[in-house]
Amino acid sequence: MTQRSSWFNITSLGLGFAFLYLPILILVIYSFNASKLVTVWGGFSTKWYAELWQNQQLLDAAWVTFRIALVSASLAAVLGTVAALVLARFGRFTGRTLFSGMIYAPLVMPEVILGLSLLLLFVAVGQERGFWTIAIAHTSFSMCYVAVVVQARLAGSDRSLEEAAQDLGCPPFKTFFVITLPQILPGILAGWMLAFTLSLDDLVIASFTTGPGATTLPMKIYSQVRLGVTPQINAISTILIGLVTLGVIIASLLAKRQRLAQTKRG
Amino acid sequence: MAKKPLGPVRRTFSPWEEPSNQPFIEFQSVTKTFGDHIAVDNLSLKIYKREFHALLGGSGCGKTTMMRMLAGFEQPTSGCILLEGEDITRVPPHKRPVNMMFQSYALFPHMSVWDNIAFGLKQEAFSKREISARVAEMLRLVKLEPFARRKPHQLSGGQRQRVALARSLAKRPKVLLLDEPLAALDKKLREETQIELMNLQEELRMTFLIVTHDQEEAMNLADRISVMDAGHILQVATPGEIYEQPSSRYVADFIGDINFFECTVKGMNASVATLDSAELGTTLQVEVGEKPQLGSSVTLAVRPEKLRISFEKPEGENQNILQGEVWDIAYMGDVSIYHIKVSQDHTIRTIVTNTTRLVERPITWEDKVWLAFDYDAGVLLTA
Structure with a gap:
């Protein structure tokens, strides 16, 4: 990166970032608009943020979303880690390629199809839809993200550490908890953060699998926008953006720290 | 095979020459295949108590597979492995009285030097006082007392190597396995460590099995050397015999x-x-x-x-x-x-x-x- 940046580089970078972030920037700016009209700037104000605290419906939706994200991220972290362990540690068992393909499929599967198939499943087994069905649906698509992150961590970690522990008399099950887990913990946390933010902002799958009494924040926002965009929506969206950004930053910092730890060891 | 006797050799330690001696470790026609690849081919080997034995060969000759089978990380496809006359072929690694020093050292990065050395002892029914005493003894043995509280990444390569050695010796195993233990050290340090290893082996009166591709290392350290190629043992003999009386062209060419x-x-x-x-x-x-x-x-x-x-x-x-x-x-x-x-x-x-x-x-x-x-x-x- 010692090469001096030319005007071409700067322009293309600027255009690229503008394309990605200008809409979001406008949304954030208008969340501080004093005017009630979304498209007219009426001066700086934080009153919409204050008003949010009075909107019980939005707060309820936010609380539901938070709880779903917490539950699904935790479930995804456990299941994703187990899947990654199987893929990275059990050698070339029959059907390994199929299994790994099936784990990663939800990464590229259209959300509509995922949502619809989950809905059909819940109807078929006669499961009443609500909080838990959304949580399960979110777990099923976010666990593959955890699996990817943890598998990368496992691939980079030294297999002989586990062998050394067993060689010194530590049974395999205990070895996982005292040796393997501390090694891959940053990866699991990063995966958890990723799953958490994915669940936080999912609209499509949640809409398919929701039931009465379980309205998530993205669903609430979407339904309100259909009646017209209010500055309140801008404000809650800004908070959501902040949360998601924070989550992604923490996840990538964790990933970076584990990379550093690896290079230090090597 | 045309053999002529070597000149008079004075030996102080040669249990393999006495047929009535029971081998300490015995590989009985062991074969190990990985898919189509035959890593170890119907191989038998006897190693005696207190012997410093070297498995020598190029990469892919099966020497590491032999060691991993003895440690229990690999199961032989056929044949069996005896330790003190007992069949240990199906015993899992954590129940075998052998310890291994890994080529990568495999120190636990989240534990201090002290905890690394104590790890094996903590798996057994040792009291806290016994563990402390034993770890202190090991630290003294490898001259690392001032570094007990350090983490592995705060140590030099040579120090890490000594922690790995101390950790594998702490449980006083019946056999110490050394997997290319000195490969990562520079020449001077390697020679010093070789002498330390020999002194240690004499002092602790333990059986050592070393895997190496470095013929000088094998010649210097071992009582006997097994020269391996393509899953076979070509010759098992003392360094002097291997050098002066090689059994085949391959051995003659490989050594010196x-x-x-x-x-x-x-x-x-x-x-x-x-x-x-x-x-x-x-x-x-x-x-x-x-x-x-x-x-x-x-x-x-x-x-x-x-x-x-x-x-x-x-x-x-x-x-x-x-x-x-x-x-x-x-x-x-x-x-x-x-x-x-x-x-x-x-x-x-x-x-x-x-x-x-x-x-x-x-x-x-x-x-x-x-x-x-x-x-x-x-x-x-x-x-």
């Missing part, structure tokens, strides 16, 4: 430097065989133990340091004499390696110790010289 002469057996006279060398256009004499088949093709192998080089034609009995021209000289400091062209397409390497400080060697390029080696300097190889 050597000259080969392709010959056919022309005649036998008492214990001296006369060989006809087409490429040299002359006959050579060699002392043999077993008589080779007349007319069979054999290889005469002579180590470079067994050849004498001179300007005048050497006098005396019982030596082969060749004439040639100095083709190339490799100056190594302590010695010079001369490449002598003795025929159109055959050069012979010989080593001359540089006993004087003259930079200009008296024998130099394109000099006509004589080479001589005694009848008992060469080894006749049929394999």
